[in-house]
Amino acid sequence: MNGAETDTLTNSLFNRVYEKFEGKCFYCGGHGSELEHVVPYSAGGKKEFSNLVLSCLRCNRVAWGWHFSSLEEKKRYILIYRFVGRNEGRKFRENVGAIRGSKI
């Protein structure tokens, strides 16, 4: 697959995910501009429709690389981290036993 074909695939995937979430970040409801892996890429998650949600830049950065047992748990973590505080987010992360995708 050459670069142009990869870009086309990414664009059509992005459009499908964008439509599914109506342009809104799955986590905070803000403007969604990025694809976010439900199961992180580093943990073997694939770049395919069923493993992607639409995310804003900020939520994507907070979620980066962390693996939770459920998407709802991940959503709670991101919202706590962003809107309550980083320390609270870290505590939540420890309590639910989230792991770094790259360490799996």
Ligand SMILES: [Zn+2]
């Ligand atoms: Zn967001």
